[in-house]
Amino acid sequence: xxxxxxxxxxxKKYSVPQSLTIMKAMEYAGYQLIRGCGCRNGFxxxxxxxxxxxxxxxxxxxxxxxxxxxEGMYVATLPFFxxxxxxxxxxxxxxxxxxMMQLYPEIYSCIGCNACTKACPQELKTMQxxxxxxxxxxxxxxxxxxxxIMCGLCSSRCPAGISHPQVAILARRLYGKYIAPECKHxxxxxxxxxxxxxxxxMADIMNKSLEEQKALYNSRDIEK
Amino acid sequence: xxxxTQEQLDSMKKVEASRQERLSNLHARxxxxxxxxxxxxxxxxxxxxxxxxxxxxxxKGEKVLHELADLLQGKSRIETSKIDLSxxxxxxxxxxxxxxxxGSSAAVTAHANGANVxxxxxxxxxxxxxxxxxGGIQAADKPNDSPAQHYLxxxxxxxxxxxxxxxxxxxxxAPDAIRWLSDLGVMFDKTATGEMVxxxxxxxxxxxxxxxxxxxxxxxxRTLRDxxxxxxxxxxxxxxxxxxxxxxxxxxxxxVLQNMETGEILIAKAKTVVIATGGAGRLHYQGFPTSxxxxxxxxxxxxxxxxxxxxxxxxxxxxxxTGAAEPTQIYGxxxxxxxxxxxxxxxxxxxxxxxxxxxTRDVTAxxxxxxxxxxxxxxxxxxxxxxxxxxxxxDIIGGEGTIEKRIPAMMRMFGKYGIDIRKEPILxxxxxxxxNGGIDIEAxxxxxxxxxxYVAGEAVGGIHGRNRLMGNSLLDIxxxxxxxxxxxxxxxxxxxxxxxxxSHVDAFNKELSDAGVDTGKVSPQLLPNYKRQDL
Numbered sequence: 076x077x078x079x080x081x082x083x084x085x086x087k088k089y090s091v092p093q094s095l096t097i098m099k100a101m102e103y104a105g106y107q108l109i110r111g112c113g114c115r116n117g118f119x120x121x122x123x124x125x126x127x128x129x130x131x132x133x134x135x136x137x138x139x140x141x142x143x144x145x146e147g148m149y150v151a152t153l154p155f156f157x158x159x160x161x162x163x164x165x166x167x168x169x170x171x172x173x174x175m176m177q178l179y180p181e182i183y184s185c186i187g188c189n190a191c192t193k194a195c196p197q198e199l200k201t202m203q204x205x206x207x208x209x210x211x212x213x214x215x216x217x218x219x220x221x222x223x224i225m226c227g228l229c230s231s232r233c234p235a236g237i238s239h240p241q242v243a244i245l246a247r248r249l250y251g252k253y254i255a256p257e258c259k260h261x262x263x264x265x266x267x268x269x270x271x272x273x274x275x276x277m278a279d280i281m282n283k284s285l286e287e288q289k290a291l292y293n294s295r296d297i298e299k
Numbered sequence: 300x301x302x303x304t305q306e307q308l309d310s311m312k313k314v315e316a317s318r319q320e321r322l323s324n325l326h327a328r329x330x331x332x333x334x335x336x337x338x339x340x341x342x343x344x345x346x347x348x349x350x351x352x353x354x355x356x357x358x359k360g361e362k363v364l365h366e367l368a369d370l371l372q373g374k375s376r377i378e379t380s381k382i383d384l385s386x387x388x389x390x391x392x393x394x395x396x397x398x399x400x401x402g403s404s405a406a407v408t409a410h411a412n413g414a415n416v417x418x419x420x421x422x423x424x425x426x427x428x429x430x431x432x433x434g435g436i437q438a439a440d441k442p443n444d445s446p447a448q449h450y451l452x453x454x455x456x457x458x459x460x461x462x463x464x465x466x467x468x469x470x471x472x473a474p475d476a477i478r479w480l481s482d483l484g485v486m487f488d489k490t491a492t493g494e495m496v497x498x499x500x501x502x503x504x505x506x507x508x509x510x511x512x513x514x515x516x517x518x519x520x521r522t523l524r525d526x527x528x529x530x531x532x533x534x535x536x537x538x539x540x541x542x543x544x545x546x547x548x549x550x551x552x553x554x555v556l557q558n559m560e561t562g563e564i565l566i567a568k569a570k571t572v573v574i575a576t577g578g579a580g581r582l583h584y585q586g587f588p589t590s591x592x593x594x595x596x597x598x599x600x601x602x603x604x605x606x607x608x609x610x611x612x613x614x615x616x617x618x619x620x621t622g623a624a625e626p627t628q629i630y631g632x633x634x635x636x637x638x639x640x641x642x643x644x645x646x647x648x649x650x651x652x653x654x655x656x657x658x659t660r661d662v663t664a665x666x667x668x669x670x671x672x673x674x675x676x677x678x679x680x681x682x683x684x685x686x687x688x689x690x691x692x693x694d695i696i697g698g699e700g701t702i703e704k705r706i707p708a709m710m711r712m713f714g715k716y717g718i719d720i721r722k723e724p725i726l727x728x729x730x731x732x733x734x735n736g737g738i739d740i741e742a743x744x745x746x747x748x749x750x751x752x753y754v755a756g757e758a759v760g761g762i763h764g765r766n767r768l769m770g771n772s773l774l775d776i777x778x779x780x781x782x783x784x785x786x787x788x789x790x791x792x793x794x795x796x797x798x799x800x801x802s803h804v805d806a807f808n809k810e811l812s813d814a815g816v817d818t819g820k821v822s823p824q825l826l827p828n829y830k831r832q833d834l
Binding site for chain 2: 094099109114116164217224244249250257260262273285288
């Protein structure tokens with residue numbers, strides 16, 4: 076018989092197998108999830124969750140699909156959090172310091188409490204990447220925030236009202252489009268295709284008989 | 300430290316003991332005959348008892364898996380007589396059903412082309428398999444590569460069954476798809492001089508796998524989502540499409556929608572409709588675990604089939620070789636193929652490599668099943684059995700820090716359970732990953748049977764044939780998403796929608812009762828049911 080633990084979903088007690096994640100434990104208890112459940116693999120940020128262990132004061136954060144249940148866990152899911160997303164035209168913005176000041180001026184109100192970093196289920200240095208954004212250091216902000224799944228837990232704990240994930244995606248898009256080095260071999264190939272330079276080789280392979288195609292496939296050279 | 304069983308720990312020691320030897324002695328590639336043999340004997344697609352013959356609809360007489368047959372031949376969620384089509388709640392040019400990578404690409408492209416476009420999605424925009432694709436996206440953009448070479452790899456890897464006009468589009472438009480994404484700000488892995496960092500995937504003959512660490516799909520999806528929102532494209536979330544609406548001329552003209560939380564029925568009228576509803580892993584075909592997101596229940600196939608569109612290769616699924624087999628909390632979760640691209644080998648309980656690491660997915664999965672079911676060389680796990688994926692080889696081959704830099708998501712996923720993949724191998728078993736088949740389309744993205752109905756992404760059948768190569772799915776959602784967006788927005792300029800009707804649903808119901816079919820299922824399914832069974 077599997078060991079059971081007592082957990083509290085929104086304050087109500089359920090006895091569930093200890094091996095389960097919070098998400099699976101909710102389903103075990105009988106919830107048919109609609110909100111608060113997405114990829115179930117830690118990539119989509121749909122299942123941001125807060126919990127506290129009975130008798131302890133620390134408020135913890137996690138993804139319900141990744142966190143195993145434990146005895147005395149009081150769980151509140153956060154299936155939606157009102158992040159502020161500013162609208163911009165990626166073709167017109169430029170990677171200057173001013174753009175953050177225009178779109179997300181609240182980042183300059185950061186009081187340095189680091190609650191965002193402590194809340195991140197991806198263990199990102201959230202406050203640090205906001206500091207990079209403040210200084211217009213978008214390459215560093217992009218790299219430091221790269222694993223962000225936009226669950227919003229950081230913002231739920233922020234006394235300055237910062238929407239960290241939205242700041243981060245702006246920084247990453249600015250980096251990807253304007254700062255990262257341009258890829259010449261990619262642009263060359265796109266131009267070749269547009270000029271029809273690959274039409275003959277494509278037609279050649281597509282017009283071969285199935286037997287010829289099979290022979291070609293089975294004997295093709297493979298890059299080391 | 301994770302609590303492995305003694306048997307698992309003993310086996311792990313054998314993996315460590317043989318590591319040095321295996322580093323220099325790669326397992327041989329299989330011949331074409333060896334591949335055919337292992338597929339026929341061990342691939343789940345060949346298990347006849349898992350299949351049944353469709354009794355109604357455009358693919359009547361063809362075989363599909365029981366779970367899909369139940370839904371394709373299921374009951375509609377609506378009684379047509381109770382639906383009022385005369386006052387649509389939404390009236391748009393292009394209606395996109397599905398908010399994953401394909402739907403978002405289609406919407407952005409249609410919007411850029413001047414169309415009034417709307418996305419409807421049963422969960423949130425971005426709750427999609429696109430978000431979970433880890434390994435990368437293929438494109439033949441290096442000097443030693445070409446679209447023709449890409450075509451050959453994909454055509455052969457798909458057992459020469461791909462629809463040529465679709466595969467041609469996929470490989471020829473691949474470099475432009477990467478350019479488009481870069482232009483939107485997607486951060487591909489590049490060298491300091493801008494060259495793409497590319498690797499092999501199973502079955503590739505050139506290193507053409509582009510990546511964004513091992514968050515490739517997430518980086519692409521969150522960027523596309525941001526672009527959809529920047530453009531002000533309406534996203535009606537937590538709202539499922541439950542039937543396609545046609546006009547009296549038989550052309551697609553909208554969809555019946557249902558609010559997932561309140562049950563409210565809404566009518567969306569449109570000049571063209573794009574189905575971008577994704578895959579079916581959550582149907583758990585043949586009892587397999589899945590790497591798919593929560594909403595992967597083949598809804599688009601059901602909608603299209605009931606409306607009269609035909610399916611292509613609906614009988615073939617992809618079982619990704621490496622789903623997590625332990626710990627049980629992440630059973631079935633995807634372990635990206637990139638782990639093998641970077642050098643990790645598949646090893647049985649005796650510490651022996653049993654297959655070349657980068658055979659195609661169907662062949663590799665079949666050899667793992669053979670190792671466990673056919674040869675008794677599997678390691679017992681909480682949920683069944685598995686084999687080892689020897690991850691510490693990656694840092695030995697690529698240098699310390701390679702795992703941390705190139706596959707951080709994998710390191711995190713196992714790290715949460717006390718498993719350090721830099722130091723210990725991990726246990727894996729095939730997991731239901733991808734729907735190879737789907738709705739039959741022409742090169743312009745339009746279904747072969749129904750005018751003004753377009754399809755993009757995993758819901759399409761025939762792009763990849765009967766097996767898909769790693770990195771060609773992230774590619775197809777972009778290429779065919781843009782394609783559907785382009786043609787659907789072009790077409791809507793000349794469409795004049797006639798009176799709306801759901802008579803095709805009534806006709807399908809009649810066909811079901813005439814054939815005496817009652818599967819007991821209501822479809823589309825929308826979500827899996829994971830509630831405890833004895834409640």
